[in-house]
Amino acid sequence: ACGDDTSGDGGDDSLLAQLQEEGKVTIGFANEEPYAYEEDGELKGAAVDIAKAVFAELGVDEMDSQLSEFSQLISGLQAKQFDVITAGMAIMPDRCENVTFGEPEMTYGEGLIVQKGNPLGLESYKDIAENPDVTVSVMSGAMENDYLQDEGVDPSQIQSANDIPATFAAVESGRADATTGTEMTVKMALESAGTDALEFVETFEQPDVEGIPSYGAAAFHPDEQELVDAYNEKLAELKADGTVAELLEANGFSGEMNMVPDDITTEQICNGEV
Ligand SMILES: CC1=N[C@H](C(=O)O)[C@@H](O)CN1
Numbered sequence: 001a002c003g004d005d006t007s008g009d010g011g012d013d014s015l016l017a018q019l020q021e022e023g024k025v026t027i028g029f030a031n032e033e034p035y036a037y038e039e040d041g042e043l044k045g046a047a048v049d050i051a052k053a054v055f056a057e058l059g060v061d062e063m064d065s066q067l068s069e070f071s072q073l074i075s076g077l078q079a080k081q082f083d084v085i086t087a088g089m090a091i092m093p094d095r096c097e098n099v100t101f102g103e104p105e106m107t108y109g110e111g112l113i114v115q116k117g118n119p120l121g122l123e124s125y126k127d128i129a130e131n132p133d134v135t136v137s138v139m140s141g142a143m144e145n146d147y148l149q150d151e152g153v154d155p156s157q158i159q160s161a162n163d164i165p166a167t168f169a170a171v172e173s174g175r176a177d178a179t180t181g182t183e184m185t186v187k188m189a190l191e192s193a194g195t196d197a198l199e200f201v202e203t204f205e206q207p208d209v210e211g212i213p214s215y216g217a218a219a220f221h222p223d224e225q226e227l228v229d230a231y232n233e234k235l236a237e238l239k240a241d242g243t244v245a246e247l248l249e250a251n252g253f254s255g256e257m258n259m260v261p262d263d264i265t266t267e268q269i270c271n272g273e274v
Contacts, residue, residue: 035216
């Protein structure tokens with residue numbers, strides 16, 4: 001479904017019409033449980049399930065997937081390697097300049113992983129900032145890079161990793177003292193890592209920075225406003241009839257806590273008003 005319409009049939013050549021004709025949409029994702037990931041050859045996750053439900057309503061029943069590093073999702077979309085990013089990506093004003101986000105599908109906060117017993121007593125990003133010897137592994141392109149620095153963490157304390165498993169490997173091997181990602185991301189990754197050497201900081205204090213809580217959404221190429229409008233219309237129906245809450249819960253989120261309040265819009269978030 002990706003790329004230019006070369007059919008030359010003189011028909012409706014919008015991307016939406018192309019997807020409907022092919023019955024297939026190509027999604028970009030970064031293998032991050034529980035947002036969008038592959039398991040047993042199947043695409044799973046809250047963002048994937050919500051997008052699947054929306055596209056089914058639009059008459060597009062098949063999903064093709066393109067695995068990408070998180071930091072390459074936006075450039076991949078710009079290069080039209082996929083039709084939509086379904087990664088639970090947070091709507092952020094700077095990102096809004098490069099992609100068009102759909103309306104928010106979920107809200108989430110942050111989590112922190114440290115070595116067993118939390119030997120350095122880290123309970124917030126400020127705790128990391130206050131001890132310049134502490135290092136934290138963060139996925140490239142993730143908002144946590146900004147949140148940490150907003151809380152005073154020096155860039156030299158931040159180690160970049162390509163994906164979530166690499167952030168965990170850094171802490172497990174002792175190369176980094178901590179890693180952070182969305183609360184659900186690090187909880188699920190800790191489960192998959194199956195290690196006793198690490199722990200989730202239950203007493204973690206959410207950073208008091210712009211962008212928290214985050215609102216995750218699908219993201220589209222800025223040329224495709226018609227597709228975004230169609231997506232948003234069906235998404236609103238699936239929020240109203242409880243389907244979105246159900247899909248969030250089925251993926252381990254709390255339907256209530258992670259549901260986006262009705263009065264929060266992508267436009268407001270992009271304008272920095274939320
Ligand atoms: C789902 C997700 N959200 C954050 C972000 O949007 O940058 C990062 O934590 C990466 N993954």
